[in-house]
Amino acid sequence: MSNLGDFRKDFDQLNSGDYVYFDNAATSQRPRQVLEAVSNFYKTANANPLRGLYDWSMAATDAYENSRAVVADFIGASRAEEIIFTRNTTESLNLVAYSYGLENVHEGDEIVISVMEHHSNMLPWQMVAKKNNAKLVFMEPLEDGTITEQEYKSKITDKTKIVAIGHVSNVMGVTNPVKEIAEYAHSKGAIVVVDGAQSAPHMKVDVKDLGADFFALSGHKMLAPMGIGALYGRYELLEQMQPFLRGGEMIEYVTREDATYAEIPHKFEAGTVNAGDAVGLAEAIKYIQNVGFDAIEAQEQKLTTMLMEGLAKLPYIKVYGSKDPKKHCGIVTFTMDGVHPHDMASILNDDHICVRAGHHCAQPLMQFIGAGSTARASVYFYNTESEVERFLDKLSKVREVMGYGA
Amino acid sequence: MELKQLYREIVNEHNLHPVHKGKMENPDLVLRGVNPSCGDDITLQLKIKDGVIVEGLYDGSGCAISQASVDMMVDQIVGKSKEDAIKLAGTFMGMIKGEVTDEESLEALDEAVALQDVAHMPARVKCAVLGWHTMQEMLEHPEKAQG
Numbered sequence: 443m444s445n446l447g448d449f450r451k452d453f454d455q456l457n458s459g460d461y462v463y464f465d466n467a468a469t470s471q472r473p474r475q476v477l478e479a480v481s482n483f484y485k486t487a488n489a490n491p492l493r494g495l496y497d498w499s500m501a502a503t504d505a506y507e508n509s510r511a512v513v514a515d516f517i518g519a520s521r522a523e524e525i526i527f528t529r530n531t532t533e534s535l536n537l538v539a540y541s542y543g544l545e546n547v548h549e550g551d552e553i554v555i556s557v558m559e560h561h562s563n564m565l566p567w568q569m570v571a572k573k574n575n576a577k578l579v580f581m582e583p584l585e586d587g588t589i590t591e592q593e594y595k596s597k598i599t600d601k602t603k604i605v606a607i608g609h610v611s612n613v614m615g616v617t618n619p620v621k622e623i624a625e626y627a628h629s630k631g632a633i634v635v636v637d638g639a640q641s642a643p644h645m646k647v648d649v650k651d652l653g654a655d656f657f658a659l660s661g662h663k664m665l666a667p668m669g670i671g672a673l674y675g676r677y678e679l680l681e682q683m684q685p686f687l688r689g690g691e692m693i694e695y696v697t698r699e700d701a702t703y704a705e706i707p708h709k710f711e712a713g714t715v716n717a718g719d720a721v722g723l724a725e726a727i728k729y730i731q732n733v734g735f736d737a738i739e740a741q742e743q744k745l746t747t748m749l750m751e752g753l754a755k756l757p758y759i760k761v762y763g764s765k766d767p768k769k770h771c772g773i774v775t776f777t778m779d780g781v782h783p784h785d786m787a788s789i790l791n792d793d794h795i796c797v798r799a800g801h802h803c804a805q806p807l808m809q810f811i812g813a814g815s816t817a818r819a820s821v822y823f824y825n826t827e828s829e830v831e832r833f834l835d836k837l838s839k840v841r842e843v844m845g846y847g848a
Numbered sequence: 849m850e851l852k853q854l855y856r857e858i859v860n861e862h863n864l865h866p867v868h869k870g871k872m873e874n875p876d877l878v879l880r881g882v883n884p885s886c887g888d889d890i891t892l893q894l895k896i897k898d899g900v901i902v903e904g905l906y907d908g909s910g911c912a913i914s915q916a917s918v919d920m921m922v923d924q925i926v927g928k929s930k931e932d933a934i935k936l937a938g939t940f941m942g943m944i945k946g947e948v949t950d951e952e953s954l955e956a957l958d959e960a961v962a963l964q965d966v967a968h969m970p971a972r973v974k975c976a977v978l979g980w981h982t983m984q985e986m987l988e989h990p991e992k993a994q995g
Contacts, residue, residue, distance in 0.1 A: 782911035784886050785855070788972060792851045800886055814887035814909070843852050844912065845860030 446741055449473070449733055450824045462795045462829045467612050467640060467773050467820035469662045472726070476665055479725035483718045491717045492691055492708065506717040509724035510707070513672050516727045517638075517657060518648035524680065526673045526710045527720050531639040532562040534658030534673035535606070537686040537710065538635055539566030542656075543604060545684065546633075549575040552601040554632070556581040556589060556618070557810045558611040561803045563637040567606055576603070582810065586764040587616030594623050602632040609641035609652075613802050613818070614763035615773030617641065624653030633679065639663055643822070644742065644771050646735045649674050661719065665726035670719035673710075680706045687712040738823040742772040745821045745830050749774050752834035758841060762811060775802070775818045778837075781844050783817040789843050793836040849965050855912065858962040862916035868923065869915075872905045879993040880908075881982030883974050888914040892922075892982045901925050901933055911975050913966065918979025920960045930987045937984040943967065944976050 450456060452473035456463060463471060483505055489498035491506045511522045519525055528534045543566070547553060553567045557580045571578040581597045583589050598605060605627040610617050624634040633655040641647060643664035649657045654674065661670040675683075685692060685703055689712040694702040703709045730738070747767040753759045758779040763770060778786055783799035790797055798818045801808045808814060819833065841847075849857075875893035882889045888910030895903035904922040909915075921940070925933040940957055942948030946967040954961050966976040986993035 782886075784911040784972070784975065785913065788851065788913075788969065789855070814889075843855050845856065845864050 446733070446737060446823055447826075450826070452729075453824055456824060460794050462825075462833055464819040464821060464825070464829070464833060465796045465798045466643075466822040466825075467663070467818065468798055469668065470643065470665050470822055471824065472665055472667065472722075473729055475729055476667070476722050476725045480667060480718050480722040483721045490714055492715065502717055505721050506715060509717075509720040512724035512727050514674075516647075516731075517642065517659070517674055518650050519674050520650070521677065523705070523707050524674055524677050526675065526680070526707045527715060528658075528671045528673050529669050529716070530660040530662065530671035531637060531658040532660075532671075534656075534671055535563050535635065535637060536566050537673055538656050538658075538675070539570050541683040541686045541710075542633075542679065543567070543570035544573060547571070547574050547576045547603045550601065551576045551603045552579050552599065553577070554579045554581060554594075554597050554602050554605045554627075556583065556607055558583060558587070558614060558616075558618075558804065558807050559606070559608050560612050560637065560639070561805070562639075563606050563608055563635075564806070567604070570604075577601075580806075581607075583614070583616070587611060587614035587762075587769070588764075589618055589623070591619075591622065594619075595626060598623070598627050598630055598632065600630055602627065602630055604635060605632050606635040606637070608637040608639075609647075610644070610771045610773075611763075611804075611807075612640050612773065613775050613804050613807055613816070615640075615770035615775070615820075616763055617645075617769065617771060620652050620654070628653060640771060640773070643730070644735075644738060655679055661723040661726060665729055666723040667719040670716050670723045672723070675706075677706070680710070683710075685709050685712065689713050691715070733823055741823045741825075742821055743768055745825055745827065746770050746772055746774060748827060748830045749819060749821070749834070752830070753837075756838060759837075762813070762816065772821045773818065774820070775816050777813055777816050778840065780846060781840060783815045785844060786817050786837075786840050789840050790833075790836060793832075795833055795836055797833075849962065851965075851969075854962065854965060858959070859912050859916040862919040863912035866915065866919045868905055868919050869907065870905045871907055872903065875903075875905075877986045877990055877993040879982050879986040881978050881985075883910070883914070883978055886911065886975065888975055888978050890914065890918055890979060890982065892918070892979065892986060894983075894986065896930065899931075900929050901927065906979065910978070911972075913963070913972055914975040914978045917960070917963055917976045918982075920958075920963075921979045921983060924958055924960060925983065934984055934987050937980040940980045941977050941984075944973055 453471045487501040489502045491502040514522045514525045635656040636654040638659045642659040657674040662668040692712040750767045762775045787799035872893040876896045877894045880891045890908035
């Protein structure tokens with residue numbers, strides 16, 4: 443197994459002071475190798491990709507298309523053309539909603555999502571349902587975050603055209619039974635869209651094995667720069683879809699009145715592409731593969747166990763989701779009696795500890811679990827046991843600062 | 849003021865033992881103020897007589913800074929004319945934005961001056977100004993605030 447301490451040395455910002463960064467579910471830190479790969483692209487292969495007939499442009503094209511192949515291999519796509527580069531998961535999911543959803547969901551049809559979805563996997567489907575007079579149906583989890591077989595079988599029916607589900611909840615940390623849900627959805631003739639923003643950084647993903655027809659991920663949550671993400675789409679589906687954005691670099695032939703479009707994936711990548719950050723994403727994937735998912739999961743589970751055991755000793759803390767640290771994917775969401783999460787986060791920040799507080803872009807879930815707002819600590823492989831200890835120590839002093847005695 | 853000191857010496861007292869929290873019978877003006885991103889949610893209730901605020905209460909929930917700020921605000925505005933209260937809201941919001949810093953102007957805010965350091969906490973500005981913004985809105989646009 444790799445020595446994780448060595449990897450931490452690659453993250454300049456983590457080593458720049460005494461900050462504890464526990465907001466990895468929002469965005470990760472980035473290692474030097476990724477930043478250098480982006481910088482090298484602009485220093486050595488900088489030209490507009492995909493159209494020039496000269497060496498530099500061909501170098502840019504190669505760098506960009508090689509990155510696509512790396513992403514395809516990372517999530518088990520059968521061919522590189524099934525990967526479309528986007529800005530992030532939100533854009534990937536909107537692409538599916540606009541280009542597939544609006545065309546294929548009709549009046550009286552149903553779209554099934556879960557109440558745990560991030561707004562980015564909820565609002566696009568609300569839009570499709572409203573526009574086409576379809577119905578948006580919500581699967582609801584048990585208190586520990588589990589969506590039961592009975593639940594998904596009662597919500598997915600012959601009317602269902604799309605099932606859109608988060609692979610891992612950004613609040614509960616629970617991994618949803620996507621494979622089982624996909625199998626059932628397919629038996630009902632629906633297609634399956636998976637929001638992989640919180641899973642791709644933490645576990646080996648195989649889109650074929652999962653049964654995902656579409657799978658969306660964000661680079662910035664997995665060591666890559668902000669502003670690069672990807673959408674996997676099954677080849678046959680992408681081929682029949684209309685473009686999402688129209689303009690340069692996505693055409694075959696254009697007249698005054700009409701246009702035919704380029705082959706996939708370029709049909710979905712209008713305008714000059716973000717090649718530099720695509721190169722960064724490929725480098726991030728190589729970095730993650732070098733660390734290894736076994737080591738990543740082991741470290742996250744160790745830290746999550748410490749976190750949850752420590753929090754369990756504080757009687758005024760309530761943790762959401764499963765009691766089992768293994769079912770949290772490094773995400774621990776909690777509240778403190780009498781203390782608003784924003785006050786908690788401000789006081790922790792005073793001690794140089796970074797946690798998220800608020801509704802985590804999942805307001806319907808907050809309503810469902812009966813919390814107006816929560817705090818969330820989320821770890822990644824580069825976090826350490828001593829950081830967890832410091833977090834627990836400082837957290838145990840927050841109530842005193844808020845006037846609740848010692 | 850250091851953050852923890854601000855909580856210990858000013859915010860906690862108003863948050864844990866508010867003086868002006870409650871529901872009012874027959875208020876003249878009622879307006880709800882919400883920070884959707886963090887869930888601060890207050891309802892401000894005022895009684896006005898001859899252009900003067902004669903009674904004020906707020907109800908609701910939220911972070912300690914939002915609650916303490918509105919409690920201090922009600923302390924300040926009862927007994928003031930509508931015009932003076934609106935002016936005071938301008939001074940407070942100017943202070944929080946870091947635009948009003950001279951001592952003479954700030955003196956009018958009395959205890960609420962303690963929240964001046966929120967100007968250095970961009971994430972908490974909305975919490976501090978919620979009550980003041982709601983008060984200004986209801987006095988300037990009473991048609992929106994009919995109970």
